[in-house]
Amino acid sequence: MSGGSPYQAGSDFGGNQGQRPQINNHMVKSILSTIFCCLPLGIVAIVFSAQVNGKIDAGDYVGAQQTADQASKWGNISIGLGVAGTVAYFIFVALAIIGASTQQ
Numbered sequence: 001m002s003g004g005s006p007y008q009a010g011s012d013f014g015g016n017q018g019q020r021p022q023i024n025n026h027m028v029k030s031i032l033s034t035i036f037c038c039l040p041l042g043i044v045a046i047v048f049s050a051q052v053n054g055k056i057d058a059g060d061y062v063g064a065q066q067t068a069d070q071a072s073k074w075g076n077i078s079i080g081l082g083v084a085g086t087v088a089y090f091i092f093v094a095l096a097i098i099g100a101s102t103q104q
Helices: 027-036 039-057 061-102
Strands: none
Touching: 027 039, 027 061, 039 061
16 A cells, blocks of 8 residues: 555455445435435435445545445434424324313
8 A cells, every 4th residue: 555545446444455345325214214204304314325335436435434324314313303203293183182072
């Protein structure tokens, strides 16, 4: 390794000379969180997920891992907001039913 970045294509990454590291891009989580939870934040997760493989192909393994972590974070936030919204909805409906039944 003479004078180059330690994270170039074909460089030694974790002792695996010539092997590409397996970095999960979290695309499935991103898509499902977009469909079922919070659309805007899920789209952010999809954008980060889509960047992971390109960074791996370019040899930017550290950048790919950071981008994968961002995709996972935004997917988790989207899922959390979706779950919180669903719980709030059911609490609201339960309170509306209780309030309607006490007025009769």
